Amino acid sequence: DTEVTQTPKHLVMGMTNKKSLKCEQHMGHRAMYWYKQKAKKPPELMFVYSYEKLSINESVPSRFSPECPNSSLLNLHLHALQPEDSALYLCASSQGIQTSGRREQYFGPGTRLTVT
């Protein structure tokens, strides 16, 4: 099973709403990632979890709050977002972040977020 699942597929939220994005993988991977992708741009790394601990936070605003409840699940909690936060949010996983430098990442289909 090389599938990473993400829910919801689409999300429209107002600037005062609180919502969460969910990601799940069952490949036994120990690293999980959140990326943000704007139209016609490559994915931009937001957060990396390694062994359920936050390893990298790429200076992301506090209105984005990640959570890794266990090795298979990754959440992204959203609060007080701005219209410019509208983007495709991608989750990915890999075997690890320290081993051999290969770090092949398997991506989910993404959540298309629109902030109104």
Added chain:
Amino acid sequence: TQLLEQSPQFLSIQEGENLTVYCNSSSVFSSLQWYRQEPGEGPVLLVTVVTGGEVKKLKRLTFQFGDARKDSSLHITAAQPGDTGLYLCAGVDNYGQNFVFGPGTRLSVLP
């Protein structure tokens, strides 16, 4: 900061044509990966190259890693409309610390 550049930025060709896209850096990478992304979907891993000079084939796609591990190419033979998408290269620096994406090549194969 390791940067990856990709060329061309856009490519529109007819079905049946051959094409090559490039991924270049001034830094050495311990590995490079190629992904294809279709609109509204996540990137799909195509291949990882690790050894300088390595060549890998995936059906009509041929991937090459430069001898110095600073560049890579993707050659598609007899392109088909199903090859349409954004091709992203991504790499891990030689210290195994930083993972970066290139800006991508947007390919359109017309029937």
